Amino acid sequence: MIVPVAFLESGLVVAETLLGSSGQLLLAKGTILSDLIIDALRRSSIESVKVRLLDELEPREEVLPSIPADREVQVKSQIRELFTLLQTRRTLPVALLDRLSASLHAVADALFSDGGVLFSNVKHLANHDEYTYEHSWMVMVLSLALARKAVGYGVLSLLDWQDRVNLGLGSILHDVGKMRVPEEILNKPDVLSVDEMELMRGHPQWGLDIVRRHERIMPMARGIVVHHHQRWDGKGYGPSSGDLLSGEAIPCLVRLVSIADAYDALVSDRPYRPGFLPWEAMEILDRAGGSHFDPHLVGLVRDVVEDFPVGAVLLLRSGAVAVVQTGQREGDVVECAVLGSLSERTRALVGQGIGVPRDNILCGGNSFLGLVRRLAAKPELLRGVLAGEVAKLTFLAPWRALAESQLSPLLEGRDQEVEQHGPSGLPLRSPRAFSGVRHGE
Incomplete structure (x- = not known):
């Protein structure tokens, strides 16, 4: 958690x-x-x-891609070094690009040799710099995993060494142009103005301007940088020339990165909104298939991510607050541990492991604070859970202070609303259109 x-x-x-x-x-x-x-x-x-969690609630072994831990640390360190050098010296040493290319190929080998690639993770980085590094890593790994699935289904030809490096390097650098966007815009919690949106939409071209100076970065990797916001229906953006691509004219590797980029953005907590749970993000992407994304590729995400990742925090209709213990992709029951309760009805469940039917899940977040942010935006959910009864917070010791500090203000507001409007409840619903990724990103 x-x-x-x-x-x-x-x-x-x-x-x-x-x-x-x-x-x-x-x-x-x-x-x-x-x-x-x-x-x-x-x-x-x-x-x-x-x-x-506590020993008695310790989760079973997660199902994760077979990327060696030391390799992950190595690549993340190289990504940080890459962005630091671009920011401070505006150049990239050939030796660093060569080391990173070799590391990326090793990661690709691990992913392509793993028949059961399945991601079970939660996102929690709000600081833009930290988000940039982690986002670059995750988009790279997801893009390679999606490519492996595309090859397996015969949608994409087998990738050679250079293809894998191009995909890996292009996905890492896809947002490099955002270094020219002011941080106050990147982290703005409110809706962007027209001028701010226009500035944000310049980052693919600025990224191309940065990477085209380095001969080790091949044309396909550059194409990912400048075209990753091209839409399947031709209404995207990218090069400053305004020459837009659509449909099959967009290279397949670019289309895969666009999907991976959008998915990771949707499930990440950001200053302007909390992250969606994976199943919600996948529903959003599905609805955008044929408009924003290649309808033949967007469904591949379901093959490589879990609906409910280990560590996600859920509010149940009963008033219990539970954390996912075993990553869940298929089946109707999610294995959870009960961290606390808002109601006397479920007080006895605190500290127990339970199987939760999906239709008993009212709301969720990638973290406790993510859940609180979602509840703050939907106060009617708390009204429905408690149905007029007085809230009583009961949480395990390590999470008690966090729960009381974050949930008490919401519950006080809920009590005032119950007095004015009476109890009611609405189920959690995903947005009807492609949203959650701020326009221009």
């Missing part, structure tokens, strides 16, 4: 390797947090940490 640094407690176990701003290892997976470590994290720019 993802926990803000301010709410960390001694004894919690780190569930995901944590890297510093320059790619150095800060905390290894499995580290037991101490007061000293927590104090150091609070003084740093780290916003949140993914931790394991």
Whole structure:
């Protein structure tokens, strides 16, 4: 489960390797947090940490792509080095590009040799710089995984060494042009103005201007950078010339990166909205097939991601708050552990592992704060859960302070609304159109 640094407690176990701003290892997976470590994290720019639950709620082994942990750390470090050099020196050493190309091919080999690639992860980075690095990594991995599926289905020809490097490097660099977009626009929590949207829409061309100076970056990788916002129906944007592509004229590798880019953006928490759960993101992408995305490729996402990833936090119709324990892609029951309850009715479930039918899930988030943000936008959900009864927060000790600080204001607002309007409840529904990725991104 993802926990803000301010709410960390001694004894919690780190569930995901944590890297510093320059790619150095800060905390290894499995580290037991101490007061000293927590104090150091609070003084740093780290916003949140993914931790394991208590021993009695420890999740079973996740199903993850077979990318060696040391390789992942290596590539993420190289991505950070790449962006740092572009920002400070506006150039890329040939040696770095060669090392990164070799690393990307190794990642591709791992993904292409894994018959059961399935992603079970939650996104929790809100800082733009951290989001940029993690987004670049995830779009690269997802693009390669989608390409493997496309090859398996005969939609795409077998990729050679250069194809894999082009896809990997192009997907990592797809948003490099955003370095020219002011941070206050990238992290703006409100709707962008017309001028701000126009500035944002310039990033594919600016990215091309940056990468075309480096001969090690091949034309296809450059094409991914400049064309990744081209739409299947021809209404996208990209090159400053205004010469737009559509349909099959958009190279297949570009179409795959566009899908991976949109998916990762949808499931990530951002300043202007909390992330969607994977099943919601996939429904949004499906509806955009034939307009934004290749309708023959967009469904491949379902083959490589899970509907309910390990660590996602759910509000159940009963009033229980549960965290997903085992990544779920198929089947009607999601394996969860109950962290807490808003109601006396489910107080006895706190601390237990339960199977949750999908139709009992009312709302969800990639983190506890993500769930709270979604509930804040839909106060009617809390009215429906409690149906007029007085809320009573009961949470396990490590999550009690977090729950009380974040949920109490919402519940107080809910009590006022119940007095005025009476109880009612509405089920969670995904947006009807392609949304959640801010226009221009």
